[in-house]
Amino acid sequence: MRKQPIKQLTQAEKRKLIADRLLVAPELSDRQIARMLGVSPTTVGKIRKELTDKTVQIRHVDTQAYDWTKHPYLLAHPEILEGLSERSLRALKAPDVLDLMQQRGSKSPRYCQRLLYQMRKQANKNASAVTEDDIIMFTADIRTGLPQIKDASVDVIFVDPPYDVKSVETLYRHIADVAGRILVEGGSLLVMCGGANLDIAIQELGSDKRLRYNWDIAYVCPRNTPLIHSRKVTTAVKHILWFTKGAYDGNIVYDYIEAPPDPDGSDKTYHHWGQSVAGIKEILRKISKEGDVICDPMCGGGSTVVAALELGGRKIVACDVDADAVKTTLRRVRQLFGYAR
Numbered sequence: 001m002r003k004q005p006i007k008q009l010t011q012a013e014k015r016k017l018i019a020d021r022l023l024v025a026p027e028l029s030d031r032q033i034a035r036m037l038g039v040s041p042t043t044v045g046k047i048r049k050e051l052t053d054k055t056v057q058i059r060h061v062d063t064q065a066y067d068w069t070k071h072p073y074l075l076a077h078p079e080i081l082e083g084l085s086e087r088s089l090r091a092l093k094a095p096d097v098l099d100l101m102q103q104r105g106s107k108s109p110r111y112c113q114r115l116l117y118q119m120r121k122q123a124n125k126n127a128s129a130v131t132e133d134d135i136i137m138f139t140a141d142i143r144t145g146l147p148q149i150k151d152a153s154v155d156v157i158f159v160d161p162p163y164d165v166k167s168v169e170t171l172y173r174h175i176a177d178v179a180g181r182i183l184v185e186g187g188s189l190l191v192m193c194g195g196a197n198l199d200i201a202i203q204e205l206g207s208d209k210r211l212r213y214n215w216d217i218a219y220v221c222p223r224n225t226p227l228i229h230s231r232k233v234t235t236a237v238k239h240i241l242w243f244t245k246g247a248y249d250g251n252i253v254y255d256y257i258e259a260p261p262d263p264d265g266s267d268k269t270y271h272h273w274g275q276s277v278a279g280i281k282e283i284l285r286k287i288s289k290e291g292d293v294i295c296d297p298m299c300g301g302g303s304t305v306v307a308a309l310e311l312g313g314r315k316i317v318a319c320d321v322d323a324d325a326v327k328t329t330l331r332r333v334r335q336l337f338g339y340a341r
């Protein structure tokens with residue numbers, strides 16, 4: 001980041017630089033501005049007082065509002081402020097920029113502001129009018145049966161539960177229970193699943209007699225091929241187990257979906273096990289239609305929620321047992337679409 005060559009400036013130029021920063025970000029302390037510009041806090045204090053005395057308009061700071069100067073990322077990395085230009089400082093203060101910097105471990109506010117702009121543009125490309133009322137999110141354990149969701153109120157469940165054998169043995173039965181109750185007649189349950197415990201997964205999901213097995217869709221990730229030592233298999237395939245409640249009468253579906261490449265690992269930005277939004281969008285495009293209610297009861301970092309919003313015209317119900325994951329999803333939705341605050 002470019003540092004201001006403060007030592008080479010005249011007194012008048014220095015004063016102007018300090019005054020400009022004070023006008024852009026009066027909520028920063030004298031010490032923070034001093035550190036940013038490489039001058040003494042006393043000098044900043046003097047100029048602040050002069051400006052106030054001269055009644056130069058220093059913008060009113062609403063103390064009830066969110067205080068970006070106390071953002072945990074900024075407190076952990078005060079060096080971010082050092083040598084910031086006026087434009088970078090404005091970017092740093094912009095809504096959601098510090099959150100994104102924290103998520104990406106970035107020290108560049110302008111890069112993150114640009115990225116946010118691109119993300120929003122991309123996200124809003126196809127999103128059709130969905131309002132805050134069309135998104136319901138809460139923290140809950142699927143083993144409670146999710147009484148928050150009404151009977152026969154959901155058209156498609158897309159869920160990506162943990163793949164380990166213990167989770168398959170203990171959670172998939174609950175997924176089936178919930179799906180049997182909340183799906184409309186003809187609705188679909190799509191469960192993303194690894195190959196290792198597919199036999200148990202199919203058995204557990206089939207335990208609810210309201211559901212019937214429909215198909216296994218191959219979700220192929222050719223660039224991500226972990227070796228499963230215990231089975232001596234290198235795998236590029238995830239399975240999307242497709243169960244329906246009653247008879248499915250939607251479109252004909254091709255059972256092969258290729259996950260888009262993720263060269264910079266951005267799928268994992270919001271969750272350790274984050275999936276590709278574009279990939280889930282492709283799945284939802286095939287199996288849901290406008291007006292449908294989509295549910296992800298183990299939403300993690302919110303890829304399903306974002307995919308459904310980007311697709312447009314779908315309502316969303318999502319939850320996770322992990323309150324932080326729900327918060328992350330809400331923050332992501334707000335960053336991208338401006339609602340679900």
Ligand SMILES: C[S@@+](CC[C@H](N)C(=O)[O-])C[C@H]1O[C@@H](n2cnc3c(N)ncnc32)[C@H](O)[C@@H]1O
Nearest residue numbers: 141142160271273274275298300301303321322
């Ligand atoms: C593989 S991750 C989902 C990742 C998500 N698809 C994404 O793209 O970010 C599985 C999620 O299941 C959640 N989970 C695990 N046990 C759960 C339970 N009993 N009830 C609800 N959610 C649970 C975890 O907290 C985790 O967020």
